[in-house]
Amino acid sequence: MSFKLAQYLGRVAPAIELYAASSIRWNPLYSMASFTEARRFAGHSHWQNVRHTKEARDKQKSKAAQIYIRAVNNAIKAGGGIRDPKLNSQLASVLAEAKANSVPLSTLERFMKAEFTTDPYFIEVQAPGGLFILIESCAKSVNAERHQIAGIVKRYGCSISPAGKIANEFFDRLAWVCVPGSPASNLTDLDAATNFGIDIGANDVEEVTVDGQIAFKFYCDPSNVEQMRLLLERDHAIQPVSVEDVLVPKCKVQVDSKAYANLLEMYERIRDQHEYVDRIVDNVTVVGDSQRD
Template structure:
C-alpha cells in the first residue's frame, strides 16, 4: 500500500499543476453524472456524489459545469448514458490491474485498453482472476503537518470507525470499511485538513517491483489513466518510495 499510496499523492500533485484540465474535467463530469444517476442529485444524501463534487471543487471546475453534469444524471437535462464496467488485467512482473471505466461504447473502451496493455507488456485477464485480490475500503489521507497531536488524532479517527492508520514520512493514511468512510471524515474535518478521501479498492497482497519492471508498470498505468474512458486503475504493485520518485521524475 505504501508505494501505491505514494503514487496517488504524486499524481494528485501533478494534476494540480498540470495543463491537461480538459481530460481531468471529462473524467469528473462522467463521475458526477453517473453518481447522480445512481444515488440522486443531493450530495448530502449521496456519498458517491459528495466525493465527485469535492474532486470537481479541487480541480476548480466551474459551478455551472458541475450542476449541468448532475442534472444530466438526474434526468433534468439530456445526456450520454454511461455504463460502469470493471476490466481485469496484468502488468509486467505479474502485477494485477483492476480497471474502472465509465463508457458509452464498450467496444471502443476494451480496444483502447487492449492496445495500451499490449504496448507496455501487459495483458487482459479473464473475469474473476484479478478482482479477488482487491477489497473495497474507504481511504482518507491527512498530511502530518496538519496534525499537532498524533495520539489525539489517531484516537479520534479510531473512535469514529477507522480500522487502521498507516503513516509514511509525510502522510497519515486512514483505512475504513466503505460504510464508515464519511463518518470518519465528518469526525475529523472540522479539526484537521483532509487531503483526500474516497471509497476505493485496496490490494490484499502486494507485488514488489524494482528497476525496469517498476518503470514498465508505472508507464503502463500512466497510459491507462490517460484514456478518457478509464476512471481509476487499481493495482497491487509496491515500489520503494525513493525509486518511485525517481521514475516519476523521468516519465512524468
Template sequence: MSGHSKWSNIKHKKEKTDAQKGKIFTKLGREITVAVKSGGADPEVNRKLKDIIAKARSNNMPNDNISRCIKKALGDGNEDSYENITYEGYGPSGVAVIVETLTDNRNRTAGDLRHYFDKFGGNLGTNGSVSWMFDKKGKIIILKADDIDEDTITMDALDAGAEDFEANDEYYEITTSPDDFSDVVAALEDKNYAYASAEVEMVPQNYIKLTDDHDILMMQKLIENLEDNDDVQDIYHNWEEENE
C-alpha cells in the same frame, strides 16, 4: 486517479489532478450522473453518491460543480447512458492491474484497453483473474499538522467506526470498511479534520517491485495511457513504485 495508499503515490496523483483538473472533473461528473440515475439525488439515502461526493471533494472539485452534476443528472433532457465495466489484467512482470471504467460503448473501451495492455508488455485477463489479490477498503488521508494531536485523531477515527489507523512521517492513514467509509468521513468532517484524499479503493494485499528499467518504463506508459483514456475512471495495481 489511481488506487494507492502510499504517500509518494498520493502526492503523484494530486499533482496529476492539478495538471489535468478539467479532465478529472469530467470523469467525476460522469460518476455522479450514474450514481444519481441509479439511486437518487439524496446522498444520505444513496450511499454510492455519498462516497463519490467525498471522492470528488478530495480531488478539489468545487461544491458548485458537484451540485450542477446532480441537477443535470435529474434533468429530463439528460440521456447520457453509461455502464460500469471493470477490466482485469497483468502488466509487465506480472503486475496485477484493475481498471474501472464508465463507458457508452463497451466495444470501443475493450479495444482501447486491450491495445494498451498488449503494447506495453501486459495482457488483459478475465473477470476475477487478479481481483482476488485486492481488498476493497475506504482510505482517508489526513496530513500531519501542529494543531492535530495524534492520540486525539486516533480516538476520533476509531470512535467514528474506522477499522485501522496508521501514523506515517507526513500523514495519518485511516482505513474503513466500504460500508462505513461515508460515515467515518462525515464524522471526521464534523470535527473539522480536512482530508488530502478520501476514496473507496482496491488495496493490494501484496506489492511487486520492478527492477528492470524497461519493465518500469512500460508500466509507467501503461498507467499513463489508461489515465488519459476518457472511459477510464480508476486504476489499481500492486506495483511498488519507488519514492521520488
C-alpha cells in the same frame, strides 16, 4: 546593369556554375526549381514545428482534464453520489478550480451526466512475470471499453483477465476518510485521533499533512466508508477533506526502469484515449526506486 537583370543573374548563377563544372545542359529552370523546393521544405519544417507544438499543448490540456475528471469523481463519491454542484460543495469547488485553470467545463459536465457513466468497475490486466494491473473506468459501454483497452495493452505484451480474478486475489481493498485536525473536535494528535477512531468504528488511523495542516485518515472497509462519512458530518459536525478507496497489492513485482517506462507509456496512452478511466493501479516496484516501494 538594370536591377531586374541583376536579380535574374543572381537566381541563375548557381545553374551557370553547375553547367561550367559539368556537361549537363544548362536550364534556367534548375535554379528556380531549387529555390522553390527550398522554400517549400522550409514551410514544411515550420508546419511540423507548429503541429508538434499544438500536439504538446493539446496533450497538456488532456492531462489537466484527466486530473479534474478524477477530482470530480472523488467529489461525487465523497458527496454520496450527488452530481449537482449546488448540492455538493466539494464538487462545486472542483469545478470552480477547473474553470480557473482553463479546463473546458463541457468535458467535466459530460462526465457528470449519468447517461454517459456508470458505477466504477475494474478492467483487469496481466503481464508475464506476475505483473497485475487494475484499470478503473466508469464508461457506460463496458464491453466497448474492455475491447478498446485490450487492443492497447496487447501492444505491450499484456492481456485482459476475467473480471474479479486479479482484484480479489492479488489486491486488498481499503478505504479512508480524511478529516482536518482541530481542537474543536479534539483531533489534535494521533492519540486523540486513535481514541476517536475507535468510537466511530475505524480499523486504523494515520496522521498526515494536507496543505501544510495536520489531518487524520480513518481507515475502514470500503462498504462502510459512506456510513463513516455521514457519521462524521451529522453526529460530529466534521467535514471530511477527502474520501477515497485504495487498492494495496498483496505482493509486488520488481521491474527495471526501462520496463517501467514502457508501463508508463501504456498508462498514458490509455488515459489519453479513454476519458472515463479514473485510476490505474499496479503491483510494480522499480528496482532502485524507493519512491515506488
